Amino acid sequence: MDNFVLRPVMAVLDKVEFDGSSADEALSEVQHLGKPTHAGVSRFTEHATRMYLASHRPHADVAMRPVRELWVAQRITKTVVWELYAWGRRYESVDGRLREFRFLRLGDVGSRERDPTEIALAAYVAAFGAPAAWPDPWSQPFRPSGRAGAQCVRVMDVGLVNGSVKPCFEGTAEEVEEYFAEHGRRQVSTIVAGGDAVPGSGCASCKRVTVCDGPGRTPGLLGLDASHGPLRTVSISGLRYYRKCPAQAYLRSVHLPRAYEYSAEAELGQAVHAWLEAAHDGKPTQCGRDALPALGSSWSAGKWHVAAGVLADAGIRMLAHHVEVCPFHEASEIDSIQVEPRLTFADTTARAIVLARPDLVYREAGQWVWRELKTTQKAPESFGDPLRKFPQLALGVAVLAAGGLGPGGAGRVELEILRPTGAEIVLIDPADDERVETARAVLREWATAWRADHSFEARVGRNCRWCPVSLWCPSYPGPDENGKDHPSGAASATAAES
Ligand SMILES: [Zn+2]
Structure with missing residues (x-):
């Protein structure tokens, strides 16, 4: 699933893989191009990019090259344009026989099983899709061209918090068909039919939220005067974190990986x-x-x-x-x-x-x-x-x-x-x-x-010692004078998955 924290990571990887930039150059270009991001998100972007690149050793057996275009499986009927693509990184062997799709997730690959439907969709577009650029404007259909499909497909999952890698699927195009028939086809017909609205934390970034009948409309619920800022998502626990530290609240709200945060009593x-x-x-x-x-x-x-x-x-x-x-x-x-x-x-x-x-x-x-x-x-x-x-x-x-x-x-x-x-x-x-x-x-x-608040700056203090997102916080003062360890050291980061 797309997450806006992953977009700068993708932009940096594009520069490294397609433009031949070094990681340092790409990071500095991307951080200076886009709109200003929270310093904690920038720190995560750098960490995630380096972890991804380090995890991505070329396979010894086949020479692989990165693929810029999406793989799109498309069928156009008189009434509906049926399009499938998956969000991640793509690679193919130089002879075009093997395609590899890589999912990116913020946390560790072991933190949660990836949904077989997602795997089925990614494997399907790799096995049968044709390359296509992102349509502009995006409401237009894709225009796939070039060689469609590959004989063999690999789907991998990459955890950006630590560079962990997990194979999700490997097989021939025929095996993809079978896997898709079992795990993907019903889901796709639901998507084509529209499906039920599932309101939640994705609503704030959805273009249709003001007309959708998903979330209950309760103007004035928070008791605030009319606001003109961007649509935002909040919960009572989010407001509690905000009181402790605006930066912690923000970095939690964008689902950055967290160190384990439960005491025995909380458990x-x-x-x-x-x-x-x-x-x-x-x-x-x-x-x-x-x-x-x-x-x-x-x-x-x-x-x-x-x-x-x-x-x-x-x-x-x-x-x-x-x-x-x-x-x-x-x-x-x-x-x-x-x-x-x-x-x-x-x-x-x-x-x-x-x-x-x-x-x-x-x-x-x-x-x-x-x-x-x-x-x-x-x-x-x-x-x-x-x-x-x-x-x-x-x-x-x-x-x-x-x-x-x-x-x-x-x-x-x-x-x-x-x-x-x-x-x-x-x-x-x-x-x-x-x-x-x-x-x-x-x-x-x-x-x-x-x-x-538009800056969500850190409130540095005693709370920092127990903060589960301090790993990403540039204001984190470090372990205290008693030499207590950082609660979220990179090596022991037990990533909570978004
Ligand atoms: Zn009861």
Whole structure:
């Protein structure tokens, strides 16, 4: 998938592979040509380019040359232009019998399996496509020309954080046909048919977002005055990172690879969330204690594992206390259950795509309920107004008050706090004008500086020591005087995948 962080990397590689520039020359030309980028993105571009070039040893068996044109498979009927191409780097053997397609990803190739549909499309265009330049304007069809296809095809995946390389497919054109029939053809007919809109973080860069019916339109959601800046994507956690450090928020938002960032306690919180996500998925059945792991044992939920010990037991006790406050305890007329849904709202006033991932939303007797979950081992304490302490609750109130979840009333927003010693529910009424006003004021307070910022400079301080994107940050002051290691040293960068 195209990502704007990859574009300067591609531009540098083009200069090296097609114009014969050195990496240094190409980097300096590209950094001075395009519009100014964040210094952290420039640093990543340089790192990624050098990693790619170092990973790209010529194959000993065949001499390969880079290919500038895209490989496009095209069929034009009376009503539709059917075009396939894939986004990456292309190479072919001098005799044209072998083509190699390379995907680029920001993180490590081992961080996530590449989708077989993507592999099938890339293999197909390499095996059967003809070279074509990018059409100008892009709304025009491609004009492929030259030799179509190759006898043999290789598809590789390259991880830019460390130059890791993984073969995804290797075979003859006939084998590509079979692989494509299994993994690609159905997907392609969906694309041709249009498919359902899948709103999300891609919306901000989509030309059609203002007319698309994908993201829910909720003007004024963030409580800001009319903005004229570029459309941007934000979430409550993004605003939290912004408060800590604008540079960290920015470098996270463009999905640069991150060092591992979870403490043992944070891992436990994720495991409790994942356990309840699975328990609540689908039908409104009250959780019971029978399914809980025994005290003293290790347990897992989703991709999270908690080794036997004090923390694992604390998590089991939290889950046992959840039973008392389970949303489906004595509940009736429940429908539209969505567990950790990825919700997208278009705040056309703030020109922002707002992403939210509440822990649970559902309708009870026609009224929407928005529930957030927090796990903690701290003793209960007074935290003042929950809307101020937990801005994700303010977003829930603003969304329900705006009718953002669809047909149904604004029922309630809940915060469930789980401790090893007990459970607590905080309730907020989104039909109460004062609560709605306060929620909007909180969101405005959190979002104003973010919306007005155009440079996202680093706020250097203690937080830098734990910052998972400090590897890319030119303002990172280095390890502290106690000689603590850099938390995201290149060699140990466990890349989170975008
Ligand atoms: Zn439950």
